[in-house]
Amino acid sequence: GNSVTQMEGPVTLSEEAFLTINCTYTATGYPSLFWYVQYPGEGLQLLLKATKADDKGSNKGFEATYRKETTSFHLEKGSVQVSDSAVYFCALSDRGGSNYKLTFGKGTLLTVNP
């Protein structure tokens, strides 16, 4: 079956530090890959996505590149802000059927200190 493994948290950084959150996946087919973010007290928001190998998703200064050869989709940001403090979830969408259900990683809590 499909699975997603992401870096265990929590991650604590100072403002303007570089962020990497690792994510690797196992999939039977050719999935789409996603990063979702959950700010305190809110729901899951789509941060970025990539649908095929070597695609780079980007949004709000965050980037992730779909690496088929290493089955990875690591999230990066060059300079984090206090407002980036949230839980980040890596996920894949099973496109084998028509349901496109999501398989999530466990989530990584990021805290950015001023």
Place this chain on the structure above:
Amino acid sequence: EPEVTQTPSHQVTQMGQEVILRCVPISNHLYFYWYRQILGQKVEFLVSFYNNEISEKSEIFDDQFSVERPDGSNFTLKIRSTKLEDSAMYFCASRTGGGTDTQYFGPGTRLTVL
């Protein structure tokens, strides 16, 4: 911007009671989902719903669970006889269809079973 809404935000119930969690998906979306997240664990797929019927369900989604789209706007998850282990955050999601695999999530309902 259209968004998925969920009510209530927090539901407390006694073991053995029935609960109904409500969701209003984005209006032109055709595919609907429920996920849950037990505290400290992964977000897990429960069920997908399309064209007024369940299209896929996980092994978690046993006979105690049911879903319904009663009126063309609401999408509900019913748990017939709650157990302690049903305590979790329940997320509703929707997507348009037509090969678009991005799902949009609601803010979640926290269910506490005492």
